[in-house]
Amino acid sequence: MNSGSRSLFWHSDGRRLSGFTTLLLLSPFFAIIAFVFVYPIGQLLYISFFEPRPTLDNYARVVTNPVYARVLVRTVWTAVLVTGLCVVLGFPVAYYMSRARGAVAALVGVCVILPLWSSVLVRTAAWSFLFQREGLVNSGLMAVGLTSEPLKLLYTQSAVVIAMAHVLLPFMILPIYGALRSIPNDYMRAAAVLGATRFRTFIEVILPLSLPGIASGSLLVFLTALGFFITPALLGSPQELMIATLVSQQIREVLDWPFASALVGVLTLFVTLLALIFSKTLRFDRLMGAQQ
Template structure:
């Protein structure tokens, strides 16, 4: 290898790859992303604007038609509910994981990660059995005397929110856990020396330093919940339609590809803007739970 060629691939210190070499190594990754993600999204956006003729009517339908506008708002509201519930349930688990040691820590970690090894369809089907009229939830409520007859739990927004929270909870717990684990124990000892109680140390030390993990988990859960399909399709009702189910309906039943593409375009724009806002607010390493 000549000196000129070597300078293209290595920095002057001879230990680090140059930008050209790094880009060359990453080119297969970029090619795959472009083929399986950017190209299909681009095709959908092209269809939404250009078929049957160049027009913005498909996007106008999403905004002006009250039915489709309600579907979009319902999807966002459901994602907000799922995210809030995941924070409330996930933070105590992540905090306990960060303080546990040995076998207990390993057991809790397995309980958190284990659901990720099973299919979303399987977990959603399990919730459908729990929520049916003769299911375990209704049987338990009647057994303790809370209700005298079965409640309508299945095919409701509540069932969708609960099941989606269960599916997405690990994506909230793990970033918060990483953020909590990065907090040095010296901070808590210093707070105790200064006279802070455990509760005050939690509110003024642990919680503020864990906010990057909470923000990261909230972003992951919220963006994933926006495009959820299986759980709303199996547990929700036609009156509680969400945007992913509406897109599938427009493609498979109505065969209106331009309008379905416009729905995807609106959702993609919303997700992109939200991701950009988060990236400007918090650095990437802070989003991943690292402490500066």
């Protein structure tokens, strides 16, 4: 290889790839993203603005119609509830994982990752059996005397939030675990030497340093929850309609592609703005739980 070819593919120090080589290696990834994401979204946005003629009426329906506005608000509120529940449930698990060692750490890690190997549909169907009138939850509540008759658990927002939190919980645990594992143990020892109690050490040392992991996990869970379809469709009621289910109805039943595309456009704009806000608030490496 001559020096000209070497300078094309390698950095001047001879140990790092050049920008051209990096771009060449990443080109298949960019091609896939363009094919399966950018092009379909672009087509939907085009339909929303130019079908059957150039107009903003489809977006005006989303904003001005109170029915669709409530669907958007309900979707965001459900995503907020799911994210909050995942933080409350996921932080203790992530903290225990970061402190566990050996077989115990491996067992907890398997329990966290194992649900990702099963279908979302299967996990949602399991919750539908648990929440039905004669299901395990109602039977247990009646057995211990907390209720005298079966509660309406299925086809409610509570069922949707609980099931979605169960599905998305690993996406909260793993970023928090990464942030907690990157905290040096010397920090805790230094706090103990200075007379801090375990609770104060947690509040003033561990929790602030774990915030990047909490932020990244919250972003992953919240954005994923916004577009959830299977769980709200199976466990929710028509009164608890979410935007993904509404888009499906507009496409399959009403055959109103322009309006469905406008709904997708509004959701895409909201997600993009939220991602930009997070990227400005936290650097990407901090968002992924890395410590300086």
